[in-house]
Each structure stands twice: as C-alpha cells, then as structure tokens.
Amino acid sequence: MTDTATSRLETQLMHSGLAEFNPKTLSAPVAMPSMRTSTVRFASLEALDEALTEKSGGERIATYGRSGMDTHAALEEVFCTLEGAQRAFLAPSGLSAVTLAFMALLNAGDHVLVADCAYGPVRYLDKIVLQRMGIEVTYCRAHPEALAAQLRPNTRMLYIESPGSLLFEMLDIPALAQFARQHKLVLATDNTWGAGYAYRPLDLGADVSVVAATKYIGGHSDLMQGAVMANDPELVRRLNETHYAMGYSVSADDAWLALRGVRTLPLRMRQHGQNALDVCEFLASRPETVRIYHPAWPQDPGYALWQRDCMGSNGMLSVELALNHSQARRFVNSLKLYGIGYSWGGFESLVQLIDNSVLAGHGYWPGGDNATVRLHVGLEAVEDLVADLAQALDGVRG
Ligand SMILES: *Cc1c(COP(=O)(O)O)cnc(C)c1O
Numbered sequence: 001m002t003d004t005a006t007s008r009l010e011t012q013l014m015h016s017g018l019a020e021f022n023p024k025t026l027s028a029p030v031a032m033p034s035m036r037t038s039t040v041r042f043a044s045l046e047a048l049d050e051a052l053t054e055k056s057g058g059e060r061i062a063t064y065g066r067s068g069m070d071t072h073a074a075l076e077e078v079f080c081t082l083e084g085a086q087r088a089f090l091a092p093s094g095l096s097a098v099t100l101a102f103m104a105l106l107n108a109g110d111h112v113l114v115a116d117c118a119y120g121p122v123r124y125l126d127k128i129v130l131q132r133m134g135i136e137v138t139y140c141r142a143h144p145e146a147l148a149a150q151l152r153p154n155t156r157m158l159y160i161e162s163p164g165s166l167l168f169e170m171l172d173i174p175a176l177a178q179f180a181r182q183h184k185l186v187l188a189t190d191n192t193w194g195a196g197y198a199y200r201p202l203d204l205g206a207d208v209s210v211v212a213a214t215k216y217i218g219g220h221s222d223l224m225q226g227a228v229m230a231n232d233p234e235l236v237r238r239l240n241e242t243h244y245a246m247g248y249s250v251s252a253d254d255a256w257l258a259l260r261g262v263r264t265l266p267l268r269m270r271q272h273g274q275n276a277l278d279v280c281e282f283l284a285s286r287p288e289t290v291r292i293y294h295p296a297w298p299q300d301p302g303y304a305l306w307q308r309d310c311m312g313s314n315g316m317l318s319v320e321l322a323l324n325h326s327q328a329r330r331f332v333n334s335l336k337l338y339g340i341g342y343s344w345g346g347f348e349s350l351v352q353l354i355d356n357s358v359l360a361g362h363g364y365w366p367g368g369d370n371a372t373v374r375l376h377v378g379l380e381a382v383e384d385l386v387a388d389l390a391q392a393l394d395g396v397r398g
Contacts, residue, residue, distance in 0.1 A: 018074070039065045094214050095119075096226055102130065109135075113157070115140070116142070116361055157186045160187070186207050202231060213225035217345075219347070222257060270312065284299070290320040331371075332353050334396075336388050350376040
C-alpha cells in the first residue's frame with residue numbers, strides 16, 4: 001500500500017478504497033467488485049456479539065445489508081480521502097444527503113441560516129418538511145455581517161454552498177467558519193461543485209460537507225447518489241445514528257459505479273475546467289455577453305477567493321446575455337451540442353435558461369431583464385462547442 005499520508009491527493013485517490021488481500025491467496029481484485037447483499041451472516045453468535053459491540057461504539061461494522069459491505073466501505077474511504085474527513089455516509093441522491101445533514105444536525109425549534117445561493121430544492125425541503133418539523137429557516141447573503149443581523153437565540157446551523165448554485169458566487173469559507181465558531185453554529189456546506197478535488201471545505205474550517213455524487217464523482221450521467229462527510233466525533237455520531245434511523249441506503253451497484261467514476265475525477269475535472277475557460281474566452285469576445293459567472297475566470301468577482309481556496313475548477317459557468325427572453329429561447333433552442341436539461345457533471349454539455357424569478361432570490365444577482373444561461377461545458381472538442389455557441393448567437397442576431 002502506498003504511503004497515503006505523504007502522497008498527493010491524485011495518488012491517494014488511486015490507492016484508497018481498494019479490495020483487501022485474501023489472507024489465503026494473498027491476492028485481490030484491482031477493481032472492487034459490487035458486493036450485492038441484503039444481509040450479513042456470522043460464523044457464531046460470539047462473532048455477531050463482537051460486531052454489535054464495535055458498532056455501538058461507532059465503528060463502521062456491517063451487521064445488515066442496509067449500510068452496505070465492502071463496496072460501500074471502499075467508496076466511503078474514497079470520500080474521506082477527497083474531503084479530508086474521518087467518516088462519510090452514503091445517501092441515495094444528493095438531495096437525500098442534504099436532508100440527512102438537516103435531520104441529523106437540527107431539532108424542532110431550531111433556526112438555521114441558509115445561504116441565498118444554495119441549491120434551489122433546499123427551499124422546497126424547507127417548505128414541505130422543515131416548516132412542518134418546527135425548524136425555522138432564514139435565507140441570507142452568506143457574508144458574516146449580513147448573517148450576524150439574522151442570528152436568533154435558537155440559531156444552530158449555517159448552511160452554505162460555495163460557489164453558489166446558478167451564478168457560482170464564491171464564499172469566504174474561512175471567514176464563515178470563524179463566524180460559525182464565534183456563534184456556536186455548525187457550518188455545513190454543499191461541496192458538489194468542488195467534489196473534494198477542486199475544493200476542500202473541511203480543510204477550510206467547515207464542519208460538514210455534503211456532495212451530490214450524481215455530478216462529478218459519478219461523472220457519467222448514469223447515477224444518483226450523495227454523501228455527507230465530517231470529522232468532529234459528536235457530529236459523526238449524530239450523522240451515523242440518523243443515517244441508520246432514517247434507513248438511507250445505496251445499492252452496491254451504484255457504489256461500484258461511483259467508485260469506477262471517481263478514479264478519473266481529477267482528469268475529467270481538469271479537462272472540463274480547461275474547456276470552460278476556453279468557452280469563457282469565446283463568450284467574452286461576443287458583443288452579446290454582459291457578464292460571465294465562472295470563478296476561475298479572472299474577471300469574475302470571486303476569482304481572488306477561488307485562487308486562494310481552490311485547487312481547480314470545472315465545466316460550470318453562467319453568462320448574462322444582452323438578449324430578451326424570446327431571443328434567449330431561440331439561442332438555446334438552436335444549440336446542437338448542448339442538451340437542454342438539468343444536472344451537470346457528466347461527460348456531455350448541457351444548457352439551461354435560468355428563470356429570472358429564481359435569480360431574484362440570490363442577493364448576488366444584479367437584476368435586470370437580460371437572459372442568463374447556464375452551461376455545463378462537457379468533454380467534447382472545445383472548438384466544436386465554441387462553434388456551436390457562435391452559430392446559435394449569430395442566428396439570434398440575423
Ligand atoms: C444536483 C445537486 C444536488 C442534488 O443532487 P441529486 O443527486 O440530484 O439529488 C445538490 N446540490 C447541488 C449543488 C447540486 O447541483
């Protein structure tokens with residue numbers, strides 16, 4: 001086994017989550033197989049008793065299929081490597097990983113501050129579930145001064161996402177972590193964008209990291225999955241118990257797919273990031289472009305924070321175009337290589353016309369009537385992606 005303590009993240013990623021050697025043959029499969037099983041059998045009651053004792057002490061011991069065996073454990077180890085975490089808990093979708101964090105960390109009567117740039121469905125979780133549970137939510141620009149004004153005696157958590165959804169607003173995680181410590185709040189962050197490779201919020205002071213593995217971890221648009229990571233023993237205990245109590249479970253085949261995908265995460269992220277910068281450069285040369293949202297683009301207001309805190313970027317960007325709504329619809333409809341659809345992080349390019357009424361909830365959005373389009377820049381030849389954008393923009397002008 002490689003000395004993972006001294007090697008670089010990319011090396012560690014290739015050497016974590018491996019199958020153990022068989023003690024008799026001293027051999028092991030290179031690729032962890034999908035270990036599908038609904039339950040576990042023990043050689044004796046004494047062996048089961050020992051497993052139960054270790055489990056009650058918080059160890060990762062499988063006594064039943066719901067928590068998964070070797071494939072799941074391997075993937076959890078990879079998530080811990082990526083995020084610099086002690087423990088990772090798998091969930092069947094990114095949103096269910098978000099709900100795990102909320103359910104594990106909050107009680108009835110608690111108040112939570114949520115960054116106004118967080119993933120939209122968090123507002124739906126609030127409306128449909130949290131309100132009913134007596135958990136109060138305030139949406140706020142995620143800057144310490146703005147947050148301080150919203151604190152209440154029962155505020156327990158600060159939930160953020162950096163860079164934010166839709167407009168990729170970079171947040172100052174170290175400053176927010178200091179604010180959270182000062183006010184005894186748990187700082188939980190959605191790190192789907194950074195995926196533990198481009199951004200490591202736990203290293204920057206966050207307490208909990210939530211990742212939708214559906215996106216860049218899986219990387220091939222064939223998987224729904226999430227994970228929640230933490231270091232603090234008390235937070236780990238709460239996540240562990242709630243994870244078990246709520247019955248979150250992931251199929252071994254999905255854990256296997258995520259393991260298969262994540263091995264090439266650094267390569268894919270670098271290529272997505274390079275392609276996105278090339279697309280930014282093209283967009284910046286167009287008269288229709290008003291503003292580009294991509295933190296690795298030097299003109300982005302978050303560029304300095306991105307340079308300070310991130311190790312890389314990805315294929316996500318948004319662009320404000322001097323087009324009205326019907327022109328923007330024509331532009332999007334005439335793209336040939338960008339699929340019209342939600343999600344991102346797979347191999348392919350995608351486009352979404354963002355609703356300005358949704359952007360109105362983001363304090364970072366400057367407002368106005370122009371159209372804002374979100375692109376996921378895929379792994380196609382970037383010359384083709386640029387040519388496609390050019391023909392679609394020319395079509396709208398013509
Ligand atoms: C997609 C996404 C999620 C939810 O993931 P699903 O697997 O689709 O449930 C959560 N957060 C962010 C930032 C996302 O982009």
